[in-house]
Structures are given as structure tokens and as C-alpha cells.
Amino acid sequence: MSLMADDIIQFSSVLRIAYNLLAGRDYLKRKKFREKKKLISVALPFSDLIYGFPDLVPVFPIRMHAFKIHKYLTYLSLGSDIFGWKRVSKFLSFVKNLGISEASRIIEEIIGDVIDTVNDKYNEMYDLGIESGIPNDFCYGIKSLYGMHVSKGKNVEATLNYTIRCSAWNKYLESLKTIENPAKQVWIDIPPRNIGNALELLTENIYDAIRELEKISGNNYDKNILRNHFQVANEIRKYYKTILYEISTSDFYPCNPATFSEILVILNNSFQDYNSNAIRYRDNMLSLVNEMKERIRNKIGMDVSKMPRILVTPMFGGWEPKSHEIIYELGGRALYADWDMLLLLEEIPISKFSDPVEAYAQFLLNATKTGIGCDNDTLTDSYIRLAKQLNAEGLVFIQLFGCHSISNCYAMLKEKIRRDLEIPSIALTFNKIGENVEQVKTRLGAFMEMFK
Template identity: 25%
Template structure:
């Protein structure tokens, strides 16, 4: 979008409401059923971190510092024009950030349970989704009916199926798309104003991928080492590790992160009561904030097989304690289930460690030779 500030201003002048969010736990179906536009908020650029550090500790996760820096400087158009922000308790740093944000912006924080395995946790989260529904109805002056929820579920399930279909093409050798371009497509979904148009665009790209595979066209050389990327949210502007992997000659065949395919792999069950089905889908997100988190580990092993990955690179932001601890758990699980090569890269948004990361990734790829 060449001028999102003007685009959003024009949308708001029509009376349309805007809801901002930071995490895939925010139930998009509820926002869509409220006749509002939902947008992911800016959080993946280094430039606003200095402004964030004027209030937040320097040893905070860069994603939080970037998020807050964008918010306090009004440099994120989606934050500026949001009528309400949906937060979530995925980490202590975010909880405190939302506490500060509430002093200058309407913020509703959804309280996550500690696990997705227990029935009591599922009931707790369903109640949180009900609270969000009722709050949006009041704050946005709308009524969210079951009919609207079912229509929203259908629309977003179609998007998920299209993204799953697109990901299937990354199983080819050679791959028809770079991991960086694949990330841009998934990232673009966060800023959609017309969902039907977005679906048509993805269908067109799927058609292009099919043609590329048929013609033998490729983004990376045949036989390139195949890497599965996992870990923290890695959006456009903070994709340096993915770029380094591909600059080293490897193909990023799957991005499991929640900013990547994690948000698309599970559908909302269209046969169940809508709010119950929505709550079930979102709670099943295998984030490291959940303890224990077996789905992520099991899913990674299956993805390695499905995408014939030669190794896994786990990206961890400095200060992200849950992903940092879980990285060791994932490494051991992959070793026990196929002796899958694994590399953790702990970094931030700066470019100061690019050469160091490049050296480590080159050594990792040579080890698999």
C-alpha cells in the first residue's frame, strides 16, 4: 500500500470500524462478524525501537519495543486508526506493554490459559471469546449474530485452505518460490481490506505456481538444502535470518512461525456452534507460551517429513524467554525423532550480527552435506 494513512482515513470516513491486533490468538472471525476491518499492527521494524526504549527496558524483546515505539510515535497507520486494540497475555512483556498502551488507546486484553490440553482451559478461553464478542458489540455499536459468525468462518477457512494449497508447491524440488516471497504473501494477509479480492489474488498466484512447476522454473537451484524455519514471529522487516539462509544457497521450504503457516494449518469446525468452534481453533495454536506444548514438536517432525527438509532453523528473539527455553525442548525432540539437524539463532532486529549468523548457517549447511 503506497499510502495506508490516506487509505485508512478514507475507510474511516465511511463509518467503517477498525480493530488492531498483535497476535494470531486474536479471533479474526469475531472481528469480521462485527462488520469491522481487522489489521495486524506494526511490530517488525528496527527504526521505532529507540522510541520504545524511552519507556521500556533495553533488554526487552525487540518485537515488543518495536510495537510500542510505533504506537507512541503514531507511525503505524493501523494503530492510529484502530477503534480498539485486541491484546493477549502471551508473555509478561506484552502484558506490561498493553498496560501502558491503555493510557492512550482503547485496549482489550484477552487472558490466555496456560495450556490447550485441559477441558477447564478450553472452557476458560471460550468465555474470553464471549467477552470479546460482547465488548466489540458495545464498543463498535454492532450486533454479532451466529449467522455473521458462520459467514466469517467460511470466508477465513477458505483463505486458510488457499494458503495450505500454496504451501504444497514448496514441497517441489526445485522450489518455485523463495521463502522470502512466501513470507510476504502470508504477511500481506494481515492488511487486507477486501477478503474476496485477496482470495482471488492467492488463486492467481497458485495458478502461477502450477505453471512454474510444470515448466520446471525455480526460485532456487534443484538439490539445494531444504530448510524449515520455526520460532518467533518473523514478519516483513525482520526476516534477516530467512534472507541469510537463502543467500547461503539453501531453500526455505516452510515457515512454521505464527507469522507464517501456523495460523493457517487449522480450520474452524463449521459443524459446531460458531463461538465454540472459533475458541477451539485459536486455543489450539501451538505457541511456546503454552506449557506443555506437544503439538508444536509433533507437527515439526511431520513437516520435516512432508517437505523433505534437511534441517530446522529455530529463530529466537533476544529476551523471548518462552521460545528460548522451548528451543532446547524442540532440539531434543527432533534428535529423538529422526536425528533431524537443528540450529537455534538468537538475534534481534539489528544488522550487527549478520556476518556471525551467516557463518553459523554456512557451517550448518556444510554439516548436512
């Protein structure tokens, strides 16, 4: 649970993003059954192409589940329908400031609940993935994603599959065909290296996928719709980067650092499908940035100048969510920025290409070549670049059990950290949420001693 979740209440945008993340099921049911839209499963931040088709809705599959939504978040949502979000959150803030203890206590629970609820579901899906035949060898992310498709895959028309350097990922995507009544698969092969006319080939591969999506959608592809979406997507990326690079690196935070980390977790989760509505997500991201800046201007928040910035990465495939609270208790502030480490927060270069598909191909190829990298040398450079950009003073590396791709390069990374950054680092092993909290505490305790 969050340590000072009441901070959040003054960020109505975070409440909205959190609510949209958790209430996806109702939203998606409405889209599917009432508006006759078709759901397309996506994972990792690869949903953009789907937004080129207004009657297709991208969904990160965990969002199809029913979550136990905190009753106050539900009330907030209902109230917002009538009064608007901003007024509702101001009202709650007022209630809290009056010292009505129950309201205060409940408010504190809200954001912690969001994170806990999502993580409980992840664990449930992890177990389901194993029960359904995924061997224990595989990483937390793959096991839980498989579980998500076992339980909710029947609701989607197709899965949009991008090949990346991780062979387990590519094979996992194929393995979705083993689920009963599998969804159609639409593949986009990203060439491993940018050589020769690889960009042209990737552009053609995306066009092939577009043809498939046209068949599913029943409508023709319209490049203006995709271009407009990419503009929205670029704005989202810009706001995300503002939070990462302007706000998280500053000495004064608009809230408690543990809460700030939780906001970064929510963004990390929700960025994968923009909570199935990119424009709404963009608007919320803009509000979030404005609210944060306003609070900083008004000196509402916390001086964090004495708290070392600890980059915790990679966490998208699974990590112990208590980490940031532990780091906070030990005097630090945890930063999560995986998507930018992989260069997936770069702008889609629509201004440089008349064809938006070609621009997207360039974006993907750039992420593959320079972000994810086709080897660990490039990948470790990405960790170093990110740590430098965030002015990280320490790095916690998540060594995810069963990950053979993104989190197995610590030996090489450690060498580069020593050579290029000269900051302390530590590797934490991770298998399943909640399994190893005590060990994480002990290890982080020893690690944070280095900053005293």
C-alpha cells in the same frame, strides 16, 4: 534486496498482497474518514473476530504507517485500477523480456524494497519502543509493537488482546495503557489448558469480547457474518497451507528460492490482519496458488531438487531477514512457516459447531493446547511436527534476545531433533535487524557446509 525479484513480476497476486501491505495507510484512512469505519489493532493472527463486524477494520499497527512505496509499485497500482492487475503484470513482464535494462533493474528492486521498507520501519518502531520506556530486556517484536502503538495507536478505537502463554506478551498488552490517550482494550482470556469446561469458558469470554465490540461498532453481532468470514478465513488457511506443503516441499519452484522465501515473509506479515480485507486477501491467495501452479506446470521457475530445505523458525518475533538470501547463496532454500507451527493455520471448525463462536473457541484452544502449548515440551513437539511435515533437511532456530517463551527452548528441541529427525540444526541469536549480519553469514556458512 531480492536476488531475482523479477520472478515476482509474473505473480501479480504477490504484487497485490505486497502493495496492500504497504499501502495500508491510504486504505485505512479511507475506511476511517470516508466510510466512518473504526480501526481495531490486532497482532499475531488474531484478527478473525473483528471481521464479524463489517464496520470494524482490523489492522496490524505497522500498516498505519506511511511507507516509501516503490514508484513502479504505485504505477502498477494505478494501472491496475484501469487495466486490472493481471494485464499490468503481463505488460511489465513483456517490458522486461524486451531487455529494457532500466525496467528490468527496477522490477528487481520492487519486492526487495517491500521487505526492506517494512523491516526499516520495524527497526524504527523498535527504537521508538525503547525510547518510550520498554526496557531492553524484551524481545524485538514487543519493543517494535509498543513503538507502533506509540506512533499510531491514536488512530485505533481499541486493541483486541488475547492472552497467551507468554507473560511478556500479556504484560505488553497491559502496558499499552501507559501510552497517552490509550485505545480501549478488549480482552479475550484463553484458558491455559483444555480441562473441564474450558471450551465453554473460552466461548463465553469471546462472547464478552463481542459485547464490547458491539459497543464500539454500534451494531449488533450477526453470527452469519462471522460464519461467512470464517469460511473465507478457512480458504485463506487452505491456500497458505498449499503453498507451504505442496509447493515449498516440491523439487521445482515457480521462482527463485530466495524470492520464494520472500513471498513466505510477506505472507507471514500480511496474514496477521489479512491486509485489513479478508475477501480481497483470499482472492489474492487463490491467485497466488494458481499462478505458482501454472508456472510449475509450464516449467517456469527453478529446479530446487538439489537444494536442502532449511526450516527457519521462529521468525515472527524478529529475525534477520538476510537469512534466506544467505541460505540461498550457500545452496539451500529457507522455509518460513511459524503460523502453522503454532497451529494457527488449522481450519476453524465451523462445520462441527452450529455456533461460529464456539468453533473459534475450539480453534483457539486447540492452538493453545497443541500448537503454542502450555509448556516447552508441547512447543518443541510443534517444531518437530512442522519440520517433519515440511520434510526439512535442516533447522535454523532463531534464539530471539529477550524472548522467554517461544524461542528459549532450543536445548530441549535439539534433543528431540537428534532423536526424532536426525537432521542438522543451529541456533542463531537475534536482537535487531541488520545488527549481526556478518555473524549470521559465518554461522550459516558453517551450518550449510554440513549439506555438502
